[in-house]
Amino acid sequence: MEFVYIVRFGEIWIKGKNRRFFEQALEQNIRRTLSRAGRDTKIEKERGRLYVLESADDPGETAALLSRVPGIVSVSVGIRCEKSVESLAENGLKLMRKMALAPVSFKVESKRADKTFPIPSPQLSRAVAEHLLTHGLDVPVDVHRPEMVFGVEIQQHGAYAFCRTLRGAGGLPAGVSGKVALLLSGGIDSPVAGYRMQKRGATVEPVYFHGFPFTSDMVKDKVARLAKKLAFYQDSLTLHVVNFTPVLTALKQSCPEKFTIIVMRRFMVRIAAEIAEKSGCRALVTGDNLGQVASQTLDNLECVTEASPLMILRPLLSFDKFEIIEQAKQIGTYDISIEPHEDCCALFVPKFPEIYGKPEEARKAENGMDIYGLVAECVVSTEEISV
Secondary structure, eight states, X not given: OEEEEEEEOSGGXXXXXXXXXXXXXXXXXXXXXXXXXXXXXXXXXXXTEEEEEEEOSOOHHHHHHHHTSTTOOEEEEEEEEOSSHHHHHHHHHHXXXXXTOOOSOEEEEEEEOOTTSSSOHHHHHHHHXXXXXXXXXXXXXXXXXXXXXXXXXXXXXEEEEEEEEEEOOOSBOTTSSOEEEEEOOSSSHHXXXXXXXXXXXXXXEEEXXXXXXXXXXXXXXXXXXXHHHHHTTSSOOEEEEEEOHHHHHHHHHHSOGGGHHHHHHHHHHHHHHHHHHHTTOOOEEOOXXXXXXXXXXXXXXXXXXXXOSSOEEOTTTTOOHHHHHHHHHHHTOHHHHTSSOOOHHHHTOOSSOOSSOOHHHHHHHTTTSOHHHHHHHHHHTOEEEEO
């Protein structure tokens, strides 16, 4: 059966004369995402809509993929019909049977973009509902709280019936807002932070700090798989794997224990900024969540920010942890993130960490360390992996 996925976008509509640029970027991202997933599809455009056509047995996987593409606000699974009440209702019933939908109530919503079609939207909805009720859909109409919305669209070049709509990621197409360097760990938060930036149109360039033998190569593999999930939504992705062992060794030798994590993160932003500038990135992105752990109090975030040559974006700052977990599950990173392999920060947490650090105290804690030499050593030995 040939399914039609009706793709809608929101913010792109307010872009005025630049709207075509955003639409083209979204179309390219859709093609790339579906191609990488091995889906054989074609795309048509008409009046603020993208129509993805696919012959398949089950549309569920493709619809789910499209719903996660940044820039899409909703996706409906539908079928192309002739411009008649009978065709819309009868093909819609075939679609419902194919998708094994058995609602307990329904209503019909119509949109008539083609004003030459003689039946106005309210009357069209009633006519299609009557035809459905007399030709096999033996459930009541509920216009207030229906279990299923049966949708009808009349466009210039065709008509469509649909009976399942998924909420999309929203935002802007990845790649239209420039490039940012993402400090990517093996945890739950940082991949979600990267995806949130992709939703705002950014391309992410992940930087991972690998501290062998303090952390195993299994963590490196885990982070590479997380990066691959993010690569799904943009043109290309390079993972920068920093040899962070020289800094970790120096921390153990010279840094006061309670400042270990603060100073570690100050080194991370310095190194990431060097890599970012070489890669054409305009900012750093972290998965910081205000108050979640000791290093993420306002005082300690200020200590880290002070050390960064680039601005630091923190898209998860005000998120509830359960919101972050839910987003991680939606984008497919959660199961990877909870694998039991810890990163540098988790392994070096002191027994009594500083909670209200001050920048001058952090600078004092670094006094015995060769900051510039360690940063240069880590940057030079960084490995680049195309994901």
